[in-house]
Amino acid sequence: MMTLSRRHFLTLLPAALGTATWLKAASKAPFIMTVNGAIQPSALGPVLPHEHVMVDFIGADKIKPGRYQPDEVFNIVLPYLQKLKTLGCSAMGECTPNFLGRDPLLLKRLSKASGITFITNTGLYGAAGHKYLPAYVETSTAGELAEMWIKEYTHGIGNTGVKPGFIKSGVDKGPLTPLQKKIVQAAALTCKATGLPVWIHTGDGAAALEEAAILQSNGLSLENYVWVHAQNEKDRSIHERLAKKGAFISLDGLGSSSADDYLSRLTLLKQQGLLHRTLLSHDAGWYNVGQPNGGRFRDYNFLWEQFIPMLKKNGFTETDIRMLTVNNPAEALTIRQ
Numbered sequence: 001m002m003t004l005s006r007r008h009f010l011t012l013l014p015a016a017l018g019t020a021t022w023l024k025a026a027s028k029a030p031f032i033m034t035v036n037g038a039i040q041p042s043a044l045g046p047v048l049p050h051e052h053v054m055v056d057f058i059g060a061d062k063i064k065p066g067r068y069q070p071d072e073v074f075n076i077v078l079p080y081l082q083k084l085k086t087l088g089c090s091a092m093g094e095c096t097p098n099f100l101g102r103d104p105l106l107l108k109r110l111s112k113a114s115g116i117t118f119i120t121n122t123g124l125y126g127a128a129g130h131k132y133l134p135a136y137v138e139t140s141t142a143g144e145l146a147e148m149w150i151k152e153y154t155h156g157i158g159n160t161g162v163k164p165g166f167i168k169s170g171v172d173k174g175p176l177t178p179l180q181k182k183i184v185q186a187a188a189l190t191c192k193a194t195g196l197p198v199w200i201h202t203g204d205g206a207a208a209l210e211e212a213a214i215l216q217s218n219g220l221s222l223e224n225y226v227w228v229h230a231q232n233e234k235d236r237s238i239h240e241r242l243a244k245k246g247a248f249i250s251l252d253g254l255g256s257s258s259a260d261d262y263l264s265r266l267t268l269l270k271q272q273g274l275l276h277r278t279l280l281s282h283d284a285g286w287y288n289v290g291q292p293n294g295g296r297f298r299d300y301n302f303l304w305e306q307f308i309p310m311l312k313k314n315g316f317t318e319t320d321i322r323m324l325t326v327n328n329p330a331e332a333l334t335i336r337q
Ligand SMILES: [Zn+2]
Pocket: 050, 051, 052, 095, 283
């Protein structure tokens, strides 16, 4: 296979990226890639960085087209997005990876109908004991996986024309398995080639430290890294350690039962001067493929209706809240080339 040397990227990228005019500007100015194309980071508005519209848990060996009716999913999900829009949110990081129900055209359609901007992803999810990894991961090198993901970014996902705005990967608790190490390495190579930030569903702090080490061994700054589900780790000194090196700490299981814990974590991060490296989301939704009418849908409202008032009551300023809901997610989704 071709090795993904820096020289290779430099020769591959300009040709692959084509003649789109925004790219000339993008090579200088940072941008965010939405399902509707590139935008300036300042244009994104309030964001839920980690949510889902649809998930199919059947597994990579059984997933196939036709397991759901896009019209039915559209009709069920749209009212939740319309409600979210009325609460002041304007964008969503849709974190469903390939082989788990990622559907860029559905997102594009929902975006048009709801006014919510989506950012979708490339990459592979290696958590849950590799259930969502296609068989080819065993025999592919990290460089070959990265080439597939880079192609999704340069050419669009399949024939949809939709480009991913971040890399979404996933691992269980540490230590990482050889396949999980391979996909994190592939994520690092993809980030180096494209500037796409690396978001990794992570089982615990030990796994996060391993991910960070792999990214850094590839010469990447941790400013490119989002530790997804950081709330899984109880030892808050690991959050502090990685956030101080630039990593984003994604507290993304917010809801009524976790609100007190999240308030305490955010209070500590603020005291540590690390609120600017913190993300907040529900990991809610979604149309669950295979269940009647998509099963029980969890809405995206708690942060706006309940948690922001709770933050204000506990001394968080408008600036803090803007940082958490607008500035930080935009920063975590920004592509620098
Ligand atoms: Zn999720």
